[in-house]
Amino acid sequence: MVVKVRNLVKRYKELIALDHFNMEVEEGEILGLLGPNGCGKTTAINCILSLLSFDKGEVEVFGRKMTPDAYDIKQKIGLVPQEVSVFENLTVRENVDYFCGLYVDDKHLRRRYVDEAIEFVGLKDYVKFYPKKLSGGLKRRLNIACGIAHKPKLIFLDEPTVAVDAQSRNFILNGIKELNKEGSTIIYTTHYLEEAEMLCKRIVIMDNGKDLVSGSKEELKAMITTSEKVVVSFTSISDEELSEMKGLPHVIDIERDGEEYIIKFESGINNLTKLLEFIKEKELIYTKLHSQLPTLNDVFLELTGKELRD
Amino acid sequence: MKSLFRNCIYQGKNLFRDFGFVFWSLLYPIILSGFFYVAFSGIMNMDFKDIDIGIEEGNPIQYILEEIDILKVHTISRDQAEEKLIDEEIKGFIDGDLNLIVNKSGINQTIIKEILEQIRQMERLNRPLENYDFQVDYILNKNQEANMIVIIFYSLIAMVSTYGVFAGIVAVSLIQANLSHIGARINITPLKKYNFLIAGVIVALALNLFANGVLILFIKHALKLQLFNEIKYSSLFIFLGNLLGTSLGILIGASNRKSHGVKNLMAIATTLFLSFLAGMMSPDIKVIIDKKMPILGGINPISIISNNLYRINLLGSTKSVREGALLLTLYSILLLFSSYMFIRGRNYDSI
CATH class of the missing domain: 3.40.50.300 (P-loop containing nucleotide triphosphate hydrolases)
Structure with a gap:
């Protein structure tokens, strides 16, 4: 040492x-x-x-x-x-x-x-x-x-x-x-x-x-509950559809950041596939969609309740 | 030893290239000496021959005045005297009661007054005026005045000899982690603190002595003033002034966390005030202090240096050398010891 x-x-x-x-x-x-x-x-x-x-x-x-x-x-x-x-x-x-x-x-x-x-x-x-x-x-x-x-x-x-x-x-x-x-x-x-x-x-x-x-x-x-985040920009989505989305398996939370919705998943498999099936079923139109792994900022956020750059 | 030498070289380069040091230690004293020279050159270069003096016809002291080389006696009436005084054709008029009438004060008037005073004293003592001593050199009065101006230059040299104070401030701030970023950096190196500080003191003394040398050469060759007839003791006092200044700088640097600029101002204020008391701004201040509070003149380090330079070089007296040197050494030791109390801590509560 x-x-x-x-x-x-x-x-x-x-x-x-x-x-x-x-x-x-x-x-x-x-x-x-x-x-x-x-x-x-x-x-x-x-x-x-x-x-x-x-x-x-x-x-x-x-x-x-x-x-x-x-x-x-x-x-x-x-x-x-x-x-x-x-x-x-x-x-x-x-x-x-x-x-x-x-x-x-x-x-x-x-x-x-x-x-x-x-x-x-x-x-x-x-x-x-x-x-x-x-x-x-x-x-x-x-x-x-x-x-x-x-x-x-x-x-x-x-x-x-x-x-x-x-x-x-x-x-x-x-x-x-x-x-x-x-x-x-x-x-x-x-x-x-x-x-x-x-x-x-x-x-x-x-x-x-x-x-x-x-x-x-x-x-x-690995210490935090969020294991995956999917960021989507919908042309339009109703409150009902959003609350249905929250009910999908492993979804912890959905945050809105301007035009984007950040859907947080806890550990699980095929999270993105299940989300895409939901979007197809509801015929939602999106302009942007990508999946990302949690960052150290997410770790800090979950541990302290504030952004690292606060 | 090698490390000490390297530190001296680099600290020396760093200090010598610093505009603050170059200005305060090298340029400012030269500017000040030039300023003093211009301001007092009228007095220093005054011609004391043929001082025109008016006297009423029949005044019994007329023949005495006529025997004094530096006086040019004009026999005039009182009415004429007033006119001639205004026109500055005569410097003074002596009436029948031996009163001196002048239109303005000055060295010439002082000389006439001194002569008149001596005649009055002889009268009071009922000594015959024929015994008047024509060998009395009243020009001494002029020398006395000129020497008062020399006091200003000795005070100036005394003051700038203490300008190691600026280098002292720099040296200590560079080694204290709570005073400078470089201090923090140096404190985590294997360099021992005292090694750096000793190098700082050596550099401060060397560079300030160099600056003092430049000033003395400037006064001697550019201003044509011969201030130093004796080298050994004069050098001793200039060196002790440097030691005192550097020690004071280390204390100012170590004792507080004010900015570098504020510390420099503290140094300037201290040295300028002590120099003021030593007669640098006006020799009259020194005369007043010597009369009213002689102890103050005796303990003021700038006074000690300037008085000793004066005595050694103009009066040829080394009577107060030992006492002055001891006192200055004692001051330096006290200042360094006080500084040690501030910098002895090896780590800090806050940076």
């Missing part, structure tokens, strides 16, 4: 930021810490890294208790903080070299690592630029390069794609997969469920400082 967090409690006066939070991270995995803004993801990371004091609980990193002066543990960690944290008056290369140099003494090895990190984040053409001359996306890439240049075994990425353009986001996400392939264990916090679904082997869903559930995305989706 690379990281083990047990019953972590962090209070800010009356506010409970972490409420008996638990998390385990296995070597070589990408663990997603998913939750809405302000749910305690960054606080959890700062407590794990011993930046923040906490009121209760235990944190182990690489099998040892994490403390502010555990320099040998810190040697193996890389952090990409949520805010771009670089020196404004050092160039791109100087920034990467400075942070890499805090871990790597050997000059030649450091030069290679710095070159590789700059290449990795695609900032080769900007090495002499000062951060203020970079776009938001490029700054984020520099922020990543500074956190990963020393090739850490464990990398914390705290919402690295916030306020980033689509091109840079894809670049960053592919880069994270690449880092994981090279052997780094990654803890990735995000409030974007698509990113968590795409990247993470396991996901911990957080809300109000608590870990609600954890598991692979398949395991998480």
Whole structure:
């Protein structure tokens, strides 16, 4: 186990930021810490890294208790903080070299690592630029390069794609997969469920400082009653027909979202076939119909009663 | 050691390229010294020869005044005097009762007043006027005034020697996770906090001493003012000013969570106020404080530095060097110790 967090409690006066939070991270995995803004993801990371004091609980990193002066543990960690944290008056290369140099003494090895990190984040053409001359996306890439240049075994990425353009986001996400392939264990916090679904082997869903559930995305989706959703746009449908539709086998609920009706099924077989037979029988006309599996947002919705992006 | 050196290099680059540092530590003192020079150059370059003075015919002190080199005596009536005073043909008029009549105040008038005062004193002591000492250098009065202006420049140098305060603020905010994002990032690296802070102090001292050197060269070569006749003790006080400023900056930086701009303003306000008390805005303030509250002049670090620079370089006296140096060192130690109390925490309640 690379990281083990047990019953972590962090209070800010009356506010409970972490409420008996638990998390385990296995070597070589990408663990997603998913939750809405302000749910305690960054606080959890700062407590794990011993930046923040906490009121209760235990944190182990690489099998040892994490403390502010555990320099040998810190040697193996890389952090990409949520805010771009670089020196404004050092160039791109100087920034990467400075942070890499805090871990790597050997000059030649450091030069290679710095070159590789700059290449990795695609900032080769900007090495002499000062951060203020970079776009938001490029700054984020520099922020990543500074956190990963020393090739850490464990990398914390705290919402690295916030306020980033689509091109840079894809670049960053592919880069994270690449880092994981090279052997780094990654803890990735995000409030974007698509990113968590795409990247993470396991996901911990957080809300109000608590870990609600954890598991692979398949395991998480299996935890909820909705197993399938069918989205249909009817030209017209009566209330009677809708209530008849609700009576079909395995239908849990029907929601209306504009012109679309979202029909939720619990686990069962041939749900879509039975729905299509009903539509044919009632001679209902539809313009659009598709089936989709539940998303992590559905998981979050069912667990908390609110949307992930609320 | 290697890590310390790397940190010095990178912190030095970061600071030296910072516009705030370049402005406040390098440009602002030069602008201020230029401003002072222009504002006071009238006094500094004043010609004190042939001060025109009017006196009534038959006044017994006329022959004494005529013996004084810097005075040009005109024998005129009282009525003429008023006209000549208005036209500024004479600087002052001495009547039969040895009263001095002037149209405005100034250094020339002060010199005449000093001469007249000495004659009055001799009269009161019933000493014959023939014993008047013609060797008294009344131009000393002029030097005294000019030296008052020099006080302003010593106060300015004293003030900017403490401008390591800005670098101190930067250094401490870069290492405190609760003060900056970089601080948080650096705190999770294997770099020890004190290592970074020591590098910050070295950089602050080195760059501010460099800025002080630039200012002194500017004053010497561009303004043509010779302020330093003695190097060893002068350098000691400038160095101690830097140490004090950097320590103050570390304390300001560590003691509160205000924005960087607010902290800079706190630093400027503190140093400017102490410099004001040390006579930078007007030497009269210093004179008043020395008269009314001498203890304040004795404990004000800017006063300690400027007074010692003045004494060492103009009066050739090193009498107060030891006391001043000890006091400044003590201040720095106290400031650093207080800062340590704020930054010793190794993790934070909030970030």
